Amino acid sequence: ETGVTQSPTHLIKTRGQQVTLRCSSQSGHNTVSWYQQALGQGPQFIFQYYREEENGRGNFPPRFSGLQFPNYSSELNVNALELDDSALYLCASSHGAENSPLHFGNGTRLTVT
Amino acid sequence: GDSVTQMEGPVTLSEEAFLTINCTYTATGYPSLFWYVQYPGEGLQLLLKATKADDKGSNKGFEATYRKETTSFHLEKGSVQVSDSAVYFCALSDPTGGGNKLTFGTGTQLKVEL
Numbered sequence: 001e002t003g004v005t006q007s008p009t010h011l012i013k014t015r016g017q018q019v020t021l022r023c024s025s026q027s028g029h030n031t032v033s034w035y036q037q038a039l040g041q042g043p044q045f046i047f048q049y050y051r052e053e054e055n056g057r058g059n060f061p062p063r064f065s066g067l068q069f070p071n072y073s074s075e076l077n078v079n080a081l082e083l084d085d086s087a088l089y090l091c092a093s094s095h096g097a098e099n100s101p102l103h104f105g106n107g108t109r110l111t112v113t
Numbered sequence: 114g115d116s117v118t119q120m121e122g123p124v125t126l127s128e129e130a131f132l133t134i135n136c137t138y139t140a141t142g143y144p145s146l147f148w149y150v151q152y153p154g155e156g157l158q159l160l161l162k163a164t165k166a167d168d169k170g171s172n173k174g175f176e177a178t179y180r181k182e183t184t185s186f187h188l189e190k191g192s193v194q195v196s197d198s199a200v201y202f203c204a205l206s207d208p209t210g211g212g213n214k215l216t217f218g219t220g221t222q223l224k225v226e227l
Contacts (some may be wrong), residue, residue, distance in 0.1 A: 042202055042217030056214050090156055094213055105155035
């Protein structure tokens with residue numbers, strides 16, 4: 001069983017640039033969620049995709065957007081990067097049923113300078 | 114809105130000591146409760162969960178009981194090992210809002226020394 005994989009593992013961008021982070025969900029999972037984890041903090045929910053449709057969004061501005069593909073992999077796009085966007089971005093997949101366990105990837109560490 | 118509060122760390126213990134990490138929550142509905150563990154450089158791993166009041170979740174010697182009357186889900190282990198050193202996150206999932214969104218606490222770092 002292949003787990004959740006994220007790429008790249010580390011990324012450095014300049015303020016104002018755009019970034020795309022990628023996630024391959026665990027085999028058999030049809031739901032993908034994205035979380036932002038600032039240093040020393042708990043993960044904060046960004047949004048969730050179920051069968052290619054956004055299915056819940058946290059308190060993040062529209063410059064955070066996403067996609068889910070037919071194979072259930074996903075992308076997180078962030079436009080007009082700000083210094084405060086520096087964080088670990090975690091992707092998690094699940095079966096999609098309520099309260100089904102989330103399986104997390106190891107994350108992408110984004111640094112904005 | 115939903116929130117989770119957990120004790121601040123770091124918590125430093127000697128090997129074989131008893132561990133308690135406190136967690137309390139606020140939710141509008143009837144949430145499920147979780148403990149996740151994060152080892153250095155890795156993502157989060159589900160440690161245990163409980164889906165209704167009075168349920169006890171357990172795994173790898175860790176336990177937590179869903180207490181609705183005190184809105185708590187404290188994590189306990191009778192005898193910690195050096196390999197338990199990690200950051201522990203308490204989280205809730207409230208289906209009232211739809212989807213499968215988790216609300217996390219800020220995490221508690223545990224350091225176990227020989």
